Amino acid sequence: xxxxxxxxxxxEKGTNLxxxxxxxxxxxxxxxxxxxxxxxxxxxxxxxxxxTLAKAELSTLRKxxxxxxxxxxxxxxxxxxxxxxxxxxxxxMAKSVDIVKKETNI
Numbered sequence: 001x002x003x004x005x006x007x008x009x010x011x012e013k014g015t016n017l018x019x020x021x022x023x024x025x026x027x028x029x030x031x032x033x034x035x036x037x038x039x040x041x042x043x044x045x046x047x048x049x050x051x052t053l054a055k056a057e058l059s060t061l062r063k064x065x066x067x068x069x070x071x072x073x074x075x076x077x078x079x080x081x082x083x084x085x086x087x088x089x090x091x092x093m094a095k096s097v098d099i100v101k102k103e104t105n106i
Contacts, residue, residue: 017034030078030084040068042100065104
C-alpha cells in the first residue's frame with residue numbers, strides 16, 4: 001500500500017474509534033485531541049509523495065508526522081488507563097499507527 005492508502009485507512013479507523021468514544025462512552029476531551037493528532041499525522045503522511053515539495057518541506061512533514069504519532073500514543077495510553085478503551089483497541093490502533101510510520105519511513 002502507498003502513503004495515501006495507508007493514511008486513509010488509519011484516518012478511517014481512528015474516526016471510527018473517536019465516534020465510538022463520543023457516542024458510546026460520552027468522552028469528548030481526549031477523543032477530540034486524539035482525533036486532531038490523528039488528522040495531522042495522516043495529512044502529513046498523505047502529502048509525502050507530492051512532487052512539488054522540496055526536501056526541507058518533506059523533512060518537516062516527516063517531523064510533524066512523527067510528533068503527532070507520539071501524541072496519538074499518549075492519548076491512546078490515557079484512554080486505556082481511564083477505562084474508555086480496551087487493551088485490544090489500544091493495541092490495534094497502535095499497530096495501525098506503527099504500520100503507517102514504518103511504510104512512510106517516519
